[in-house]
Amino acid sequence: MKKVFALFMMLVLALGVLAACAPERPTNEESEGNSEGSSNEGTEGEASSEKPEKLVIWEDKEKGVGLDPAIKSFEEEYGIKVEYKEMDMATEIRENLRLDGPAGSGPDVLTLPHDQIGQVVTEGLIAPLETSDEVINRYTESSILAETYDGTLYGLPKATETPIFIYNKDLMEEPPENFEDLYKFSQDFGGEKEYGFLALWDNYYFAHAVIGGFGGYVFENNDGALDPSKIGLNNEGAIKGAKYIEKWYDNVFPSGIVGESGGSTKGALFEEGKVASQQDGPWAFQGLTDKGINYGVAPMPKLPNGEYPTTFMGVKGWHVSSFSDNKEWATKLVEWIANEENAKIRFKETAEIPPVKSLIEDPIIAEDPKAKAVAVQSSRATPMPNIPEMAEVWGPMAQALQLVATDKAEPEEALNNAVETIKANIEANHSE
Incomplete structure (x- = not known):
């Protein structure tokens, strides 16, 4: 009997020690207070709901x-x-x-x-x-x-x-609904060294509006996951887009807006009243306002295929x-x-x-x-692709578009070469 009693007392003492070492549980009131306003139960990491x-x-x-x-x-x-x-x-x-x-x-x-x-x-x-x-x-x-x-x-x-359509209200009464109307306007606008529309389409950031609008894409999108092994910059749509860009460089755009100085040249021409409209971004608004330009802003006009330009955002x-x-x-x-x-x-x-x-x-x-x-x-x-492999796209695409803009390569050839270079750079710089 003494043995049984001794064993019982040892068990009671052991349970008491465990209870003393256990973390203190909050009361219901405390628990409700700690989780006040939280809609993120299950957040990863070691975060505490305590304020x-x-x-x-x-x-x-x-x-x-x-x-x-x-x-x-x-x-x-x-x-x-x-x-x-x-x-x-x-x-x-x-x-x-x-x-x-x-x-x-x-x-x-x-x-x-x-x-x-x-x-x-x-x-x-x-x-x-x-x-x-x-x-x-x-x-x-x-x-x-x-x-x-x-x-x-x-x-x-x-x-x-995202890039949008900016026009000088003193030179263009209202924005056109489509690019073909804008092209005709540009053919008839002003005199020598005056332009109905300018864009930096040798820069892929701006050119994607056209290439994407015709069906080109950078990386295939699989439910929010971009696949850098599948590139759509030389597909049928991308080539059509590059050909449309070539048309503008051949018949409207001046040679001076190709390359690194293109942006400053375009901006200066617009501020001087020699350009009726341009593609640019909201970052340009303050400068135009400070210069006293009477300008308007609109979404980009439709492309000849009936689609809106797919600008990078x-x-x-x-x-x-x-x-x-x-x-x-x-x-x-x-x-x-x-x-x-x-x-x-x-x-x-x-x-x-x-x-x-x-x-x-x-x-x-x-x-x-x-x-x-x-x-x-x-x-x-x-959205501009946010995966690291995007870093390999800008250079080859700029080179391809500049070759197209200066008639040094046909669109299909230029884009095929660009994609080959992009793939090689991704393999060299991003393979596991």
Whole structure:
């Protein structure tokens, strides 16, 4: 009997020790408080749902003014202090994250251009973004695609930009509906060294509008995953597009807008009133306004095949750092600053166009011709490929298009050679 009693007491003592060592479980009330506002259960990483005291955002230069109202309302809603730091989005943010992230002094949330996503994901710098379909459906399909890499979402879009049609209202009463009308206008316009339309179509960034509109593509898209082994830059549509580009260089464009100096030459001619219209981007607006140019903006006219030009779209997005200890709350902050209300406020402060579907018809954009044109053209655009292999496309395609523009090679030959070079460079620089 004593043996049984002794064994019983040992068991009681052992259970007491285990209970003392076990982590303290929150009460139901505490548990509900810790998960307040979180719609991201199951977020990858070691994030805790416990509220942090502070979250940090890295924002683009001179764009913080668009963040201030969203931060204020987030702090009021959740009681978490939010700070931001401005730095150059194209270079500084990615470079600093590589160092500051592992050191624990980086941000929780950061902004990046979407074409950097493939590289930063490969380096392990940003985390997948786990959010609901309801949130994702706020944005245009193309902008969400831009924030997706290898089938996984890594951010929410905050702004979009894409080349559009800009015209001098003193030289062109209204924008044409199609390129064939624009071509006829250009044949009859002005005198020597005056042009109805100019574009930098020896630069693949701008030329994709035509090549993509005729059916060319860079990499095959498989449900959001780009396949760099399947290139469509010399398919039938791409060749037709290059032939159409050749037509404009042969009969309308001056020789001076080929090569590195093409952009400055085109811009100077437009500002001098020698060009009735041009393809350019929203980054040109401020300069034209400062010069006092009476200009209008519209989506790109239709191509001869009845399709709209498929311009490349650039998307700036909000992302969660892989090094954040507060991924769930960082995700909540991304959802907050990118929502419809805060996107609208941001547009008022920065003039950057949000790819929020409901805002395209909102008076704030619909009644602003410049913003409306960018929004409409963005809905017809395709995201610039965001995988690292895209780096091998620009050079060969620029060379091919310049050969076409200067009649030194036929379109099919030039594109075939470009694709061979792209494939060889991808094999050399990106094979595992």
